[in-house]
Amino acid sequence: LQTTGVNGPLAGLHILLTAGPTREPIDPVRYLSNRSSGRMGFALAAAARRAGAQVTLVHGPVTIPIPAGIEAVAVETAQQMHTAVMSRVSSADVFIATAAVADYRPESPASEKIKKQSEHLQLELARTSDILAEVAALPRRPFVVGFAAETQQVKQHALAKLESKQLDMIAANDVSAGQGFDQEDNALQVFWPGGEHMLPRQSKHQLAEALLQLVAERVKQK
Ligand code: CTP
Numbered sequence: 001l002q003t004t005g006v007n008g009p010l011a012g013l014h015i016l017l018t019a020g021p022t023r024e025p026i027d028p029v030r031y032l033s034n035r036s037s038g039r040m041g042f043a044l045a046a047a048a049r050r051a052g053a054q055v056t057l058v059h060g061p062v063t064i065p066i067p068a069g070i071e072a073v074a075v076e077t078a079q080q081m082h083t084a085v086m087s088r089v090s091s092a093d094v095f096i097a098t099a100a101v102a103d104y105r106p107e108s109p110a111s112e113k114i115k116k117q118s119e120h121l122q123l124e125l126a127r128t129s130d131i132l133a134e135v136a137a138l139p140r141r142p143f144v145v146g147f148a149a150e151t152q153q154v155k156q157h158a159l160a161k162l163e164s165k166q167l168d169m170i171a172a173n174d175v176s177a178g179q180g181f182d183q184e185d186n187a188l189q190v191f192w193p194g195g196e197h198m199l200p201r202q203s204k205h206q207l208a209e210a211l212l213q214l215v216a217e218r219v220k221q222k
Pocket residue numbers: 018078097098099100101102103128129130131132133145146147148149161
């Protein structure tokens with residue numbers, strides 16, 4: 001992709017992304033979360049902007065800077081991320097879910113700090129809603145891209161998610177061997193119905209541009 005702004009390959013498109021982890025409160029001072037730096041999603045947001053898109057980035061708590069020229073919406077919980085996405089998705093042409101959304105949240109967070117008492121503590125967890133699957137199930141939906149972080153059988157799991165969530169594209173990364181999380185570099189296996197493309201290990205910035213190139217090609221064909 002070239003840094004061509006209004007003439008770029010994504011000019012005229014509104015791209016909505018999720019990035020980073022979510023935090024699910026256990027009590028006022030503790031939470032459940034996922035390992036995610038937000039780097040891949042932020043790199044995609046910046047690259048989409050450079051490619052001429054209007055960009056909205058709904059992100060969980062991260063320590064990296066917000067790219068210039070985009071609309072950033074900060075959230076904490078999966079529920080807040082869900083609400084932020086659903087209220088903005090109708091104007092989106094492309095939705096890219098890179099967030100490491102918590103699959104479960106403590107069912108009833110304690111209103112006061114939990115004091116340590118017995119040797120064991122049980123937490124009751126409830127499923128969060130699957131933002132990506134809900135967006136993909138909308139009657140008028142954007143081009144929908146999911147991510148899959150897998151520790152084994154990467155291709156099988158990615159293809160299963162592509163199919164079960166009815167995605168237009170999925171980018172899978174192998175997080176088993178110190179890859180993916182909190183790293184500047186990453187590699188992605190990208191799948192869509194009837195096609196695939198391997199993006200070898202490179203910086204997340206280069207990877208973001210390469211992935212958006214694939215998205216731009218596929219969006220046009222849709
Ligand atoms: N995702 C989402 N909302 C959730 C859970 C996941 O939007 N509540 C999105 C992620 O952002 C990612 C994709 O779904 O783009 C796949 O996430 P992943 O955790 O790999 O898959 P799950 O469907 O949650 O299944 P599992 O964790 O069991 O592998």
